[in-house]
Amino acid sequence: MGILAIAAMLAFVILYILFYFSNYSTRKRWTFIGSLLALFVSLVAIVFAYIQQSDFNAWQPAIIFAEESVIKSEPNTAGQQLFILHSGTKVNVLDELEQWNKIQLTDGKTGWANKEDLRLLKDF
Template sequence: MHKNSLAFLRSLFFHFITLLVLFCGSILPDNIDGQMQQAGSYYRNGEFDKAIEIYEDLRSQGYEGTSLYFNLGNAYYRIGKIGYAILNYERALKISPTDDDVKHNLAFANLSTVDRIQPLPTFFLFEWWETLLASFSVNGWTYLAYFFFILLLILVVIYFFAKTVFQQKLILFSGLAALVILLITVSLLIVKINREQTLISGVVIEQSITVKTSPDPQSTDAFVIHEGLKVNLEDRLDEWIKIRLADGKVGWVENKAVEKI
């Protein structure tokens, strides 16, 4: 029993260190923090183009973060580039799905778009599932899975040191509940990862696009969409991308007209 307890404690320590490393990795280096502050200063002074230049430079270096995309979206909105504003709000929301400020600004920016697409009706259980899935990002579901995994390990360790039958039963039921939630969380994490790999979305960044029936500029015009509309990206052929709207309409546009979220 003593050896098993030590093994559990070692495992618990390992996962604690893993979470600590993940947390430390989220702290901004001084140079990035300085650039973010400089961009913020430009934004407050109304120099939105200069702020955008710094934010885009950080993004080109591989830095990503909710604050970066949120501030970049705000700057683009201020200069009237609704498509790029919505694009960056969507990127921020992808990282932090529960951020109220991001959701508010995205909804506000969407009021400036031309297209009003009515999505296809779905069964309420599917809507509930999608809402649950969208509650956290991949990182969020990962942290949640770690939390319940560590909680389960702690409960197992405590179980071996419980002094009464009542305590053992209480810990056992708590452990079973933690296990069930852990399995559900891991399942949602797997679905979320698979969804992000297979379901790719983008935003229209040109003011107006004539969508074609095939990847050919001489093909028949299908319909017209406008800046800021969110679409699904389904296929790519040379310089063309196949898109699908929320109402089920499908067509082809040049890839320069749409940018991936």
């Protein structure tokens, strides 16, 4: 999306320069319309690139490295045990709180895991 935004902005600049230096009214009209379309495409591409970047930053994949990790309902040792994950399970980290990470599985289950039990893939 970023490349499209840059290309559309470059087309906008070129078409606007052509509009400015054109002597004929039909050419002025078409270059002006083209420059406005290029500007619109550029702005839409920038918005989509921003959304894509936000989604990429929100996704924090991690792998469970502990042989067995107990997933709790709260970020403390007194929390209720929801389920157990084994080594090699891929999760998404949603939030962090002290030594706990809020995780989500691919099936939508969420819970709190000890930070020592998993490693973020972005750290490698």
